[in-house]
Amino acid sequence: MDKHDPASSARALPFYQPAGDEIPIFEQAWKSSLPVIIKGPTGVGKTRFVAHMAARLALPLYTVACHDDLTAADLVGRHLIGDGETLWCDGPLTRAVREGGICYLDEVVEARKDTTVVIHPLADDRRILPIDRTGELLHAPPGFMLVMSYNPGYQNFLKGLKPSTRQRFVWLRFDFPPPQREAAIVQGETGCDAMLATRLVSIAHSLRALKDVDLEEAVSTRLLVHAARLACAGLDVVAACRAALVESLTDEADVAEALMEVVNATFGR
Numbered sequence: 001m002d003k004h005d006p007a008s009s010a011r012a013l014p015f016y017q018p019a020g021d022e023i024p025i026f027e028q029a030w031k032s033s034l035p036v037i038i039k040g041p042t043g044v045g046k047t048r049f050v051a052h053m054a055a056r057l058a059l060p061l062y063t064v065a066c067h068d069d070l071t072a073a074d075l076v077g078r079h080l081i082g083d084g085e086t087l088w089c090d091g092p093l094t095r096a097v098r099e100g101g102i103c104y105l106d107e108v109v110e111a112r113k114d115t116t117v118v119i120h121p122l123a124d125d126r127r128i129l130p131i132d133r134t135g136e137l138l139h140a141p142p143g144f145m146l147v148m149s150y151n152p153g154y155q156n157f158l159k160g161l162k163p164s165t166r167q168r169f170v171w172l173r174f175d176f177p178p179p180q181r182e183a184a185i186v187q188g189e190t191g192c193d194a195m196l197a198t199r200l201v202s203i204a205h206s207l208r209a210l211k212d213v214d215l216e217e218a219v220s221t222r223l224l225v226h227a228a229r230l231a232c233a234g235l236d237v238v239a240a241c242r243a244a245l246v247e248s249l250t251d252e253a254d255v256a257e258a259l260m261e262v263v264n265a266t267f268g269r
Helices: 022-031 046-056 072-076 092-099 113-122 179-190 194-208 221-232 237-249 253-266
Strands: 002-004 036-039 061-065 077-082 085-090 102-106 128-131 136-139 145-150 170-173
Touching (some): 022 170, 046 145, 072 077, 072 113, 085 092, 092 102, 092 113, 092 128, 113 128, 113 145, 179 194, 194 237, 194 253, 221 237
Parallel strands (some): 036 170, 061 102
Antiparallel strands (some): 002 061, 077 085
16 A cells, blocks of 8 residues: 655656546546546556546545455554554545545455445545444545546456446546557656657557467556666667566467567567
């Protein structure tokens, strides 16, 4: 769980390349006290977008990486014993409510159903957070915003969001950017030259279009950034692509070699 410092980010916004009208939609949702869900594949900028918007709005940001073992207490808080006394420690959701900031639940469908139920009173007109263990009833201030994200590619019947949860939120759909914008993102993140960015994006689009190779995930923009950073640091670009792109996509040696054929063809090897 990470807290973002709005004072430092006010001086320099995290880099983000807009894809459409997601920035004004997010801003209007915040002004209207509405929660937001962002859905899209891995590595297309969901988390970066939230960090960018928190800095843009000068709001504290608490990020929670959701998982199967996440409990309601992990979000709300718990009593801790220390120095012979019992003290209450706020969880990230409670701190965000108290401070009027953003609580961002990343990959929320990974959390247990009994955990996500705790957000319901915050995600409707009540905007309240009952804390049973302390007897408090917190009313969210105007600045508070609940934001969640998930990858629909991983969603199944058991891990899908319930309609009662879905209909509380404003929705944003993220996807892989078009080539020109994706190349601009790679350049903006790494400072690499335009030719390298264009070639890396070309590899990504070729690999995403493969029909006869079974990959659990497609090449993300994040992986292109990793490859560009390795290349800019002095690593051979083909070796950078193998380490950052190919080996992250598959454990099968024959599949990896098939993917490397695309890389080698792009760089004339």
